[in-house]
Amino acid sequence: MSANHRPSGQPTTPSDALRESAFLKACRREPVPHTPVWFMRQAGRSLPEYRKVREGIPMLESCMRPDLVTEITLQPVRRHHVDAAVYFSDIVVPLKAIGVDLDIKPGVGPVVERPIRTRDDLAQLRDLTPDDVAYVTEAIGMLTGELGATPLIGFAGAPFTLASYLVEGGPSRNHEHTKALMYGDPQLWADLLDRLAEITSAFLKVQIEAGASAVQLFDSWVGALAPADYRRSVMPASRKVFEAVAGYGVPRIHFGVGTGELLGLMGEAGADVVGVDWRVPMDEAARRVGPGRALQGNLDPAVLFATPEAVAAKTDEVLAAAAGLEGHIFNLGHGVLPDTNPDALTRLVDHVHTRTSR
Amino acid sequence: MSANHRPSGQPTTPSDALRESAFLKACRREPVPHTPVWFMRQAGRSLPEYRKVREGIPMLESCMRPDLVTEITLQPVRRHHVDAAVYFSDIVVPLKAIGVDLDIKPGVGPVVERPIRTRDDLAQLRDLTPDDVAYVTEAIGMLTGELGATPLIGFAGAPFTLASYLVEGGPSRNHEHTKALMYGDPQLWADLLDRLAEITSAFLKVQIEAGASAVQLFDSWVGALAPADYRRSVMPASRKVFEAVAGYGVPRIHFGVGTGELLGLMGEAGADVVGVDWRVPMDEAARRVGPGRALQGNLDPAVLFATPEAVAAKTDEVLAAAAGLEGHIFNLGHGVLPDTNPDALTRLVDHVHTRTSR
Numbered sequence: 001m002s003a004n005h006r007p008s009g010q011p012t013t014p015s016d017a018l019r020e021s022a023f024l025k026a027c028r029r030e031p032v033p034h035t036p037v038w039f040m041r042q043a044g045r046s047l048p049e050y051r052k053v054r055e056g057i058p059m060l061e062s063c064m065r066p067d068l069v070t071e072i073t074l075q076p077v078r079r080h081h082v083d084a085a086v087y088f089s090d091i092v093v094p095l096k097a098i099g100v101d102l103d104i105k106p107g108v109g110p111v112v113e114r115p116i117r118t119r120d121d122l123a124q125l126r127d128l129t130p131d132d133v134a135y136v137t138e139a140i141g142m143l144t145g146e147l148g149a150t151p152l153i154g155f156a157g158a159p160f161t162l163a164s165y166l167v168e169g170g171p172s173r174n175h176e177h178t179k180a181l182m183y184g185d186p187q188l189w190a191d192l193l194d195r196l197a198e199i200t201s202a203f204l205k206v207q208i209e210a211g212a213s214a215v216q217l218f219d220s221w222v223g224a225l226a227p228a229d230y231r232r233s234v235m236p237a238s239r240k241v242f243e244a245v246a247g248y249g250v251p252r253i254h255f256g257v258g259t260g261e262l263l264g265l266m267g268e269a270g271a272d273v274v275g276v277d278w279r280v281p282m283d284e285a286a287r288r289v290g291p292g293r294a295l296q297g298n299l300d301p302a303v304l305f306a307t308p309e310a311v312a313a314k315t316d317e318v319l320a321a322a323a324g325l326e327g328h329i330f331n332l333g334h335g336v337l338p339d340t341n342p343d344a345l346t347r348l349v350d351h352v353h354t355r356t357s358r
Numbered sequence: 359m360s361a362n363h364r365p366s367g368q369p370t371t372p373s374d375a376l377r378e379s380a381f382l383k384a385c386r387r388e389p390v391p392h393t394p395v396w397f398m399r400q401a402g403r404s405l406p407e408y409r410k411v412r413e414g415i416p417m418l419e420s421c422m423r424p425d426l427v428t429e430i431t432l433q434p435v436r437r438h439h440v441d442a443a444v445y446f447s448d449i450v451v452p453l454k455a456i457g458v459d460l461d462i463k464p465g466v467g468p469v470v471e472r473p474i475r476t477r478d479d480l481a482q483l484r485d486l487t488p489d490d491v492a493y494v495t496e497a498i499g500m501l502t503g504e505l506g507a508t509p510l511i512g513f514a515g516a517p518f519t520l521a522s523y524l525v526e527g528g529p530s531r532n533h534e535h536t537k538a539l540m541y542g543d544p545q546l547w548a549d550l551l552d553r554l555a556e557i558t559s560a561f562l563k564v565q566i567e568a569g570a571s572a573v574q575l576f577d578s579w580v581g582a583l584a585p586a587d588y589r590r591s592v593m594p595a596s597r598k599v600f601e602a603v604a605g606y607g608v609p610r611i612h613f614g615v616g617t618g619e620l621l622g623l624m625g626e627a628g629a630d631v632v633g634v635d636w637r638v639p640m641d642e643a644a645r646r647v648g649p650g651r652a653l654q655g656n657l658d659p660a661v662l663f664a665t666p667e668a669v670a671a672k673t674d675e676v677l678a679a680a681a682g683l684e685g686h687i688f689n690l691g692h693g694v695l696p697d698t699n700p701d702a703l704t705r706l707v708d709h710v711h712t713r714t715s716r
Contacts, residue, residue, distance in 0.1 A: 174695055180663035183672060223616075226637050226658070228675070258581075260618050261637050279584050279619050300584070305538035314541060317586070337532055 017149035018213060023084040024151055027214060027251035027273050029294050029327035035319070035356035036083035037349045038153070040255070040275075041335030042076035043088045046342050049075050059104040060096060063089050066139035073143055077150055080346045081353075084151045084214070085143065087207065089136070091157025091218055092165060094203040097132040100124050100166070108170065115169035117181060119188055125195045128202040130209075140210035151214055153253070154207030158219035159196035159237035161256075166192075175224050182233050193237035201244035208248045216253040216275070217241060219266070223258025223277075230262050235269050242270025253296060257334050263288040278303075278333030282322040294327025301332040304344045311344060315351055375507035376571060381442040382509055385572060385609035385631050387652050387685035393677070393714035394441035395707045396511070398613070398633075399693030400434035401446045404700050407433050417462040418454060421447050424497035431501055435508055438704045439711075441687075442509045442572070445498065445565065449515025449576055450523060452561040455490040458482050458524070466528065473527035475539060477546055483553045486560040488567075498568035509572055511611070512565030516577035517554035517595035519614075524550075533582050540591050551595035559602035566606045574611040574633070575599060577624070581616025581635075588620050593627050600628025611654060615692050621646040636661075636691030640680040652685025659690040662702045669702060673709055 018024070022036040044050055053071055054062055062068050072088040092102055092110040101113035101124075116124060130137060143152055165171070167178040182189045204215050222234060242252050254266045255275025267274045267289045276285040276297035285295055303314045322328040330352045336345065376382070380394040402408055411429055412420055420426050430446040450460055450468040459471035474482060488495060501510055523529070525536040540547045562573050580592060600610050612624045613633025625632045625647045634643040634655035643653055661672045680686040688710045694703065 174660050176660045176663040176695060176697070179658065179660040180665075183661055183664035183668040223637070224660075226639065228639070258616050258637070279581070279616070281584065281586070300537065302532050302534045302537040302582075303541055305534040306540075306542035310541040337534060339534070 014148055018151060021083065021149055021151050023329065024213060024251065026327045026329050027253075027294055031358075033358060034353045035322075035328055035330050037330040037352045038082045038084040038086060039076070039080075039332050039336050039345060040086070042080065042082060042086060042345070043072045044336060045338040046336050046340040046345065047075055047079065048342070049079075059090060059106075060093070063093050064135045066135050066142060069135070069139040070142045070146065073139075073152075074146055076345075077147070079342065080349045082349055084153050085147055086153045086216070087136075087140065087143070087155060087212065089155065091155075091161065091220070093136075094128055094133065094156065094199055095125075095162065095166070097203075098126050098128050098199065102165075110165050111170045112166055115177070116163075116166040116192065117177065119191075122188075122192060122195060125192075125199065128199045130202075130206050133203065133206055136203075136206055137210040140207060140212060144211035152212050153214045153216055154204060154212030155216040155218060156200045156203050156207075156241075158217045158222065158234075158241070158254075158256075159193040159200060160222045160225075160234045161218065161220045162196045162200070163189075163192055164221050166196075172221075175221065179224075182229070186233070189233060190236070193234065194240070197237040197240040197244075200241050204241065204245050205248075208245060208250055212250065214251040214253060215245060216255060217271075219254065219256040219259075222256040222262065222266075223260075225262070227261050227265060230265055235265055238266075238269040246270070251294075255296070260288075264290065267293045273327070273329065275331065276333065282318060282328070283324065284321075286325050291326065294329065295322070295325055296329040296331045297322075298331070298333040299348075301334050301337050301340070304332075304337070304340050304348070308344070308347060311348065312351055315348060316355065319352070319355055372506055376509060379441065379507055379509050381687065382571060382609065384685045384687045385611075385652055389716075391716055392711045393680075393686055393688050395688040395710045396440045396442040396444060397434070397438075397690050397694050397703060398444070400438065400440060400444060400703070401430045402694060403696040404694050404698040404703065405433055405437065406700070407437075417448060417464075418451070421451050422493045424493050424500060427493070427497040428500045428504065431497075431510070432504055434703075435505070437700065438707045440707055442511050443501065443505055444511045444574070445494075445501070445513060445570065447494070447513065449513075449519065449578070451494075452486050452491065452514065452557055453483075453520065453524070455561075456484050456486050456557065460523075468523050469528045470524055473535070474521075474524040474550065475535065477549075480546075480550060480553060483550075483557065486557045488560075488564050491561065491564055494561075494564055495568040498565060498570060502569035510570050511572045511574055512562060512570030513574040513576060514558045514561050514565075514599075516575045516580065516599070516612075516614075517551040517558060518580045518583075518592045519576065519578045520554045520558070521547075521550055522579050524554075530579075533579065537582075540587070544591070547591060548594070551592065552598070555595040555598040555602075558599050562599065562603050563606075566603060566608055570608065572609040572611060573603060574613060575629070577612065577614040577617075580614040580620065580624075581618075583620070585619050585623060588623055593623055596624075596627040604628070609652075613654070618646075622648065625651045631685070631687065633689065634691065640676060640686070641682065642679075644683055649684065652687065653680070653683055654687040654689045656689070656691040657706075659692050659695050659698070662690075662695070662698050662706070666702070666705060669706065670709055673706060674713065677710070677713055
């Protein structure tokens with residue numbers, strides 16, 4: 001069954017074909033037939049078919065219905081011919097699953113009923129078991145059947161970003177309470193992040209055991225920190241998550257926004273692939289991350305609002321900067337913006353495939 | 359009158375004392391008696407006396423009343439003993455002054471009635487004359503009388519940030535329309551930024567001629583751009599502003615948030631002092647900016663929500679990283695957050711002065 005024992009270089013079984021997909025090859029820094037493409041938040045509000053199936057169904061409910069998750073996850077694969085699917089969920093799903101009283105409010109984001117700011121508040125965070133997220137196992141089982149040789153990326157929010165929601169009680173521009181806790185009570189902070197690392201690890205294991213071919217750890221807000229604070233107060237927990245899933249051998253991607261100063265450390269934390277936002281050119285990002293890791297990125301999602309010619313030109317700039325990389329997965333520098341014209345995304349996938357076909 | 363002709367090293371007149379203030383010396387990279395401190399948004403909602411005088415008065419109206427501007431500008435100088443006052447205004451004031459239909463909505467920010475997206479829309483942007491902002495000249499006249507040897511910093515929004523408000527029609531998280539215009543119609547974009555550079559230059563000249571001892575050009579949102587785009591699409595307009603006021607010999611400060619990748623270019627644009635947010639340590643910022651410019655920064659404003667001990671420790675980290683700089687003005691890495699305890703700011707000024715007294 002292993003790729004090493006095939007007589008020719010061609011995949012012969014579905015699992016071979018999956019293993020030899022452009023996306024997984026790029027993650028492993030092997031030569032690829034074309035640069036693989038997927039988009040963060042590719043399954044979402046930019047698609048009319050998404051808005052249709054979500055109509056009247058609250059976000060958290062839609063994350064818990066395997067039929068809906070499967071349909072929504074497949075939509076962008078069908079429409080855009082991206083090289084990977086990303087599991088449709090939200091980073092607060094595992095917290096909800098262990099009983100944290102939270103909701104996702106439209107136009108606001110996750111709102112937590114009782115923010116975590118004292119040691120007693122930690123009691124809200126019990127262990128996550130596979131039974132807490134049986135709908136995830138079920139949905140991934142359905143998805144891998146449908147996806148065939150297209151890899152499915154599982155994901156979770158990283159401890160810092162989850163902590164920010166829990167401590168602030170919701171989305172925050174400045175993370176005042178989070179940083180007050182981080183700087184003011186380092187031991188409580190470390191214990192909180194360690195709990196979140198356990199929960200996140202358990203959640204990623206469920207996804208991998210159900211069939212996810214790769215995982216992405218989103219540390220959306222960690223770009224709010226300086227490198228010394230990241231190293232001291234965040235990296236140990238993120239590293240714990242990466243180590244917990246190392247044994248499965250699936251590629252581990254790590255991404256955050258505004259993390260130019262942190263790229264090297266985020267790789268060191270244990271990522272096989274480091275995601276880069278659009279502020280740092282890919283060649284400079286490669287210099288910061290160092291050898292031995294693939295990179296993912298980094299077209300500015302706002303570029304997709306410009307003319308098709310401008311999009312093509314900016315895409316070519318990204319490809320040129322990434323030309324010397326050991327492994328490159330094309331993506332946006334952040335999630336697809338809700339008002340993006342989906343046709344611009346379809347064209348973009350085609351453009352990258354055409355330009356990079358070998 | 360010149361400091362060079364004084365027989366002793368001590369200032370002998372009010373204008374000598376101003377010229378020899380710690381703030382202006384640090385801007386000129388001369389030895390200082392202590393590291394000077396001021397805070398972006400030091401005059402603002404963190405102060406109860408500010409909230410009191412603003413009660414019932416809309417933001418734009420308060421910016422146009424010289425008595426109020428004077429009182430509000432002086433409040434943090436009296437309370438915190440900062441080393442410089444910063445003129446109380448808003449970056450959209452010069453746009454309002456030339457007749458752009460906009461308002462500052464509480465809890466939202468500047469809202470522009472007719473966003474600028476076509477060549478015809480440029481007609482909204484006529485030249486600014488001193489008569490358009492007579493209240494600025496009057497307020498600065500009153501302020502310099504009150505401030506004596508304490509320098510007054512004038513300020514303006516930089517062309518990119520003003521353009522973002524004008525093109526989006528208000529505050530924007532992703533600047534989609536702005537970037538669509540910048541990438542999609544480079545000539546219209548360049549003309550828009552050039553118009554804004556003219557207006558901004560005229561507005562800064564009014565402030566300097568009225569008595570401002572330094573100016574800060576705020577490019578609040580420019581951190582949303584990659585270096586190549588900054589160099590191509592923004593730097594020419596910012597450079598035009600800095601050149602327009604070069605002849606006055608007052609220090610020119612340049613600041614933006616999330617600008618780690620842009621620090622060198624922002625200095626090259628013509629700044630004498632480059633402001634640094636908290637994501638890049640001061641010594642690394644100095645390396646990026648290069649010799650011949652002072653630096654300003656960079657305590658994370660969220661740190662002020664932590665315990666006094668944590669604030670002191672983080673402040674000492676900033677001072678240690680800045681110890682080798684040619685010129686250092688202590689500031690936060692962004693504006694004072696509205697819920698900041700003003701006592702924490704007063705303690706911070708005292709701490710920096712005590713730690714750095716020579």
